[in-house]
Amino acid sequence: MNQNFNLEEYLSGGVERLVKDAIKGTLKNPRESMFLTGYSVNAAKAAKLRHLYEQKGEHIPAFLIASITNVCNLQCTGCYARANSGCSDREERGVLTKEEWGRVFKEARELGISFILLAGGEPLVRRDIIEQAARYKEIIFPVFTNGTIIEEEYLTLLDHHRNLLPVLSMEGEENTTDSRRGKGIYQKVSNIMLAMKKKGILFGTSITVTKENKEEVTSADFLAKLKEKGCRLVFYVEYVPVSENTEILALEQSDRVFLDGRLNSLRESFQDMIFISFPGDEEAAGGCLAAGRGFFHINARGGAEPCPFSPYSDCNVKETGLREALKSPLFGKIKEKHGLLTEHIGGCTLFDQKDFVESLL
Numbered sequence: 001m002n003q004n005f006n007l008e009e010y011l012s013g014g015v016e017r018l019v020k021d022a023i024k025g026t027l028k029n030p031r032e033s034m035f036l037t038g039y040s041v042n043a044a045k046a047a048k049l050r051h052l053y054e055q056k057g058e059h060i061p062a063f064l065i066a067s068i069t070n071v072c073n074l075q076c077t078g079c080y081a082r083a084n085s086g087c088s089d090r091e092e093r094g095v096l097t098k099e100e101w102g103r104v105f106k107e108a109r110e111l112g113i114s115f116i117l118l119a120g121g122e123p124l125v126r127r128d129i130i131e132q133a134a135r136y137k138e139i140i141f142p143v144f145t146n147g148t149i150i151e152e153e154y155l156t157l158l159d160h161h162r163n164l165l166p167v168l169s170m171e172g173e174e175n176t177t178d179s180r181r182g183k184g185i186y187q188k189v190s191n192i193m194l195a196m197k198k199k200g201i202l203f204g205t206s207i208t209v210t211k212e213n214k215e216e217v218t219s220a221d222f223l224a225k226l227k228e229k230g231c232r233l234v235f236y237v238e239y240v241p242v243s244e245n246t247e248i249l250a251l252e253q254s255d256r257v258f259l260d261g262r263l264n265s266l267r268e269s270f271q272d273m274i275f276i277s278f279p280g281d282e283e284a285a286g287g288c289l290a291a292g293r294g295f296f297h298i299n300a301r302g303g304a305e306p307c308p309f310s311p312y313s314d315c316n317v318k319e320t321g322l323r324e325a326l327k328s329p330l331f332g333k334i335k336e337k338h339g340l341l342t343e344h345i346g347g348c349t350l351f352d353q354k355d356f357v358e359s360l361l
Helices: 007-024 030-055 098-111 127-134 152-160 174-181 185-199 220-229 244-249 253-269 280-284 317-325 329-336 354-360
Strands: 063-067 115-119 141-145 164-170 203-209 231-238 274-278
Touching: 030 098, 063 098, 098 127, 098 317, 115 127, 127 141, 127 152, 127 164, 152 164, 152 185, 164 185, 164 231, 174 185, 185 220, 220 231, 220 253, 231 253, 253 274
Parallel strands: 063 115, 115 141, 141 164, 164 203, 203 231, 231 274
Antiparallel strands: none
């Protein structure tokens, strides 16, 4: 693992590279160029805000993950969220309203949080919240979506609000994707990618990495195809086993070494793309970044959790707000003991150490 890798610096540098590239093509893609140029200024202001809080003894992470709904229109094989009742076909009671999410986004801006990842469920089923997020131009909102409900109206929304950055899920090539997500999904997502490329919309791809697909999804050929479709950002997320019989799909240490090596190569070969690995980039950043050390998670009901894969909470942002949630006793204990969070089987460290986290509660 490259211990000198700094995730925040890499992302900031990646944004700068995208800005320079966008400016070169201003006549072709003026909206993207104007947004990214403005965002780079706002990101610098946000970093100063976080630094001021740091001087007061309060650490504000640059990243927040918000699961704005538990509803999803797909039933993907081996889905962690469905296996752990975090995803269903109907909206649960007590979820945050668009106004409550608006207050979360406003406070995040005031604290200097630069990136809010919108997840679910399928976040695009909550168009009201997506439209609320669009108002906060100082924040980039990567929207992790399966892409199947992006129609012309959504393309228009994304075109006019460049701080909404769609991240479409794939598992690899057509056969690999369709075997997990359903027949025809790969082609549908590919068509959406081409439609976004035509409009000059910046977008990314989220890929769940398993023992079976790790070589396929990190191959130069696969990445070249994504780049040709217009993809500029790739998230690699290690598979989280949902049951004992799926642990064989989870990456072992040798697989992580392979993935890390491929990432180093891809970052060198595809310098106009951004590659992020979870939790691999956490290890390079000195261990688990959850619980506010590098990011934290808010579930659809407002519960502040260490991470999407560790659904434990001792406070709710409805009552406390973000700043107080970051002072959560649970978060504090996890950050104190994050050095113990090393051994795990695939994906999130906290997920594999549920007993440890529960003991802190």
